[in-house]
Amino acid sequence: MMNAPGVDGKRRVGVMGGTFDPIHHGHLVAASEVAHHFQLDEVVFVPTGRPYQKSEQEVSAAEDRYLMTVIATASNPRFSVSRVDIDRPGPTFTIDTLRDIARIHGPGTELYFITGADALGAILTWQNADLLFELAHFVGCTRPGHPLHDPGLPEGKVTLLEIPALAISSSECRQRVAMGEPIWYLVPDGIVQYINKRGLYRESEERRRKRVGSRLGILPTQEDRPAP
Ligand SMILES: Nc1ncnc2c1ncn2[C@@H]1O[C@H](COP(=O)(O)OP(=O)(O)OP(=O)(O)O)[C@@H](O)[C@H]1O
Ligand SMILES: O=C(O)c1ccc[n+]([C@@H]2O[C@H](COP(=O)([O-])O)[C@@H](O)[C@H]2O)c1
Numbered sequence: 001m002m003n004a005p006g007v008d009g010k011r012r013v014g015v016m017g018g019t020f021d022p023i024h025h026g027h028l029v030a031a032s033e034v035a036h037h038f039q040l041d042e043v044v045f046v047p048t049g050r051p052y053q054k055s056e057q058e059v060s061a062a063e064d065r066y067l068m069t070v071i072a073t074a075s076n077p078r079f080s081v082s083r084v085d086i087d088r089p090g091p092t093f094t095i096d097t098l099r100d101i102a103r104i105h106g107p108g109t110e111l112y113f114i115t116g117a118d119a120l121g122a123i124l125t126w127q128n129a130d131l132l133f134e135l136a137h138f139v140g141c142t143r144p145g146h147p148l149h150d151p152g153l154p155e156g157k158v159t160l161l162e163i164p165a166l167a168i169s170s171s172e173c174r175q176r177v178a179m180g181e182p183i184w185y186l187v188p189d190g191i192v193q194y195i196n197k198r199g200l201y202r203e204s205e206e207r208r209r210k211r212v213g214s215r216l217g218i219l220p221t222q223e224d225r226p227a228p
Helices: 025-038 062-073 094-105 117-121 129-135 170-178 189-198 205-215
Strands: 011-018 042-047 079-081 109-116 137-141 158-161
Touching: 011 025, 011 094, 025 042, 025 062, 025 109, 025 137, 025 158, 042 062, 042 094, 062 079, 062 189, 094 109, 094 129, 109 117, 117 137
Parallel strands: 011 042, 011 109, 042 079, 109 137, 137 158
Antiparallel strands: none
């Protein structure tokens, strides 16, 4: 969506990067609050392609995460979704995300990269961290369970923003689905329906047997034991 530029002739565009596995109301509230605070013309949600810092975790197919992000943002005319990270091969680096989004939107656009407190705290471990602040202003939003502080980022390049606290995480949503618990109202309704339709996050029969077995004190069978 391309709005007319603001009064100072600049378009302000938020960039909300995430693995979105699945997207939940914590992500949407963070984007909406930052859009309101900075009077953004648009917020572009950018699902990660290969989130290399989550390599120990199984991540759902990029197309499922992309479609869930489209479904969750469809009703907001100022929200859009970009495929730049999922279409770029290799690990996902925000330096590439920001360069691609800046190129697409052209000169006269100011970018605001939106993060939660946990992601902001890790920024200095990101690829080309020193160059990121030339491309965007960074906004760190409060998130329950994660202290919000500036980890020593360049002066004037970061804003810490208090937002309504939503103690929701994608990992808890995945875990709840696997355990057969509801995720209604933690994620938009369409996301509950998409997850059910695609059978995402369901616990495999083998894992369920192991979990229930260990809770009941049943020893694993011979084939459950790792090979010597
Ligand atoms: N409840 C929340 N409140 C504020 N920010 C959030 C919240 N949940 C996620 N974020 C921020 O949204 C961005 C994308 O997060 P991500 O897609 O990894 O979700 P997550 O819930 O942290 O996932 P997981 O539990 O799998 O690690 C990150 O900057 C993260 O800090
Ligand atoms: O650029 C990096 O090196 C880098 C390392 C880890 C995470 N990020 C970005 O941070 C955003 C949130 O990531 P995640 O893994 O918490 O979903 C997302 O846009 C990632 O691409 C970026």
